[in-house]
Amino acid sequence: MGEVVDAGKKEANGSLADLNPTVVFVLGGPGSGKGTQCANIVQHFGFTHLSAGDLLRAEIKSGSENGTMISNMIKEGKIVPSEVTIKLLERAMLENGNDKFLIDGFPRNEENRAAFEAVTKIEPSFVLFFDCSDEEMERRLLGRNQGREDDNIETIRKRFKVFQDSSLPVIEYYNSKGKVRKIDAGRPVEEVYESVKAIFEPKNEKCCFPAPAPTPAIVTKISDPMSIEANNNNDAGDGGFSIFDQESELFLSLLGLTKYDILKES
Ligand SMILES: Nc1ncnc2c1ncn2[C@@H]1O[C@H](COP(=O)(O)OP(=O)(O)O)[C@@H](O)[C@H]1O
Numbered sequence: 205m206g207e208v209v210d211a212g213k214k215e216a217n218g219s220l221a222d223l224n225p226t227v228v229f230v231l232g233g234p235g236s237g238k239g240t241q242c243a244n245i246v247q248h249f250g251f252t253h254l255s256a257g258d259l260l261r262a263e264i265k266s267g268s269e270n271g272t273m274i275s276n277m278i279k280e281g282k283i284v285p286s287e288v289t290i291k292l293l294e295r296a297m298l299e300n301g302n303d304k305f306l307i308d309g310f311p312r313n314e315e316n317r318a319a320f321e322a323v324t325k326i327e328p329s330f331v332l333f334f335d336c337s338d339e340e341m342e343r344r345l346l347g348r349n350q351g352r353e354d355d356n357i358e359t360i361r362k363r364f365k366v367f368q369d370s371s372l373p374v375i376e377y378y379n380s381k382g383k384v385r386k387i388d389a390g391r392p393v394e395e396v397y398e399s400v401k402a403i404f405e406p407k408n409e410k411c412c413f414p415a416p417a418p419t420p421a422i423v424t425k426i427s428d429p430m431s432i433e434a435n436n437n438n439d440a441g442d443g444g445f446s447i448f449d450q451e452s453e454l455f456l457s458l459l460g461l462t463k464y465d466i467l468k469e470s
């Protein structure tokens with residue numbers, strides 16, 4: 205199971221290079237439903253959700269020396285300098301210990317993107333892009349009711365403009381690299397999640413996580429020993445036939461056995 209992170213709880217250890225995490229960037233306009241869908245992904249796919257906006261808001265609350273600057277930027281819908289946001293993201297990843305992160309609301313401009321790549325050397329596995337109309341996003345933000353200082357009509361309009369001018373080019377950049385998974389986010393939450401889930405399910409070819417290591421296919425019930433060689437190098441069998449692929453044989457050899465030892469046992 206994954207979790208939602210509260211910034212600044214534990215001491216950070218090691219380096220991101222050692223951790224070499226899987227990262228998915230979650231992008232979309234303000235109110236497109238990034239946070240809502242991240243909570244669903246966390247529950248089902250074992251990711252940790254890091255919201256850049258939440259980390260910045262936590263930094264303001266912590267009384268940090270950057271607090272006033274961050275607060276002023278957020279009230280104006282402006283993008284906080286990358287070095288501040290990247291430090292918070294790095295710290296949160298290292299403190300957390302998971303190696304699979306949804307990074308929500310980042311990178312929001314070209315500077316965010318280039319600086320993150322330069323500092324962390326991390327390339328996202330892919331970018332989940334929630335596509336939603338301004339009218340729908342505005343309706344959602346005005347009804348969000350979280351007491352956020354930037355959820356007022358004046359700041360919302362500024363945030364939409366920043367999204368158009370600065371964030372869409374980042375999405376276009378990743379699109380040119382074939383990394384964008386676009387979701388129609390204007391639908392009800394459950395419908396949006398159906399599309400999201402399909403992207404994260406391992407069988408989906410659009411999902412580019414590393415494939416899980418194959419488990420050696422050792423089946424001890426043999427009905428026809430002659431089938432062993434014929435089936436060699438396959439990785440699945442029917443009707444109780446045994447398959448010894450190269451990995452299985454390697455695995456057995458590590459135990460000091462051969463496939464014939466297994467045959468004798470069965
Ligand atoms: N698909 C949806 N349909 C209707 N309302 C939604 C949907 N997704 C999210 N919301 C609501 O819209 C508001 C903004 O969603 P949120 O996930 O906070 O967006 P973001 O993280 O992109 O700013 C919240 O009040 C949320 O409950």
Ligand SMILES: Nc1ccn([C@@H]2O[C@H](COP(=O)(O)OP(=O)(O)O)[C@@H](O)[C@H]2O)c(=O)n1
Pocket residue numbers: 232233234235238255256257258260277278279280281282283284285289308309310311312316354363
């Ligand atoms: N990478 C980021 C993310 C958020 N922010 C700031 O935080 C604000 C809120 O971002 P958010 O991701 O929490 O919320 P939404 O605008 O997506 O609803 C943004 O409008 C920016 O002022 C930032 O400066 N840099």
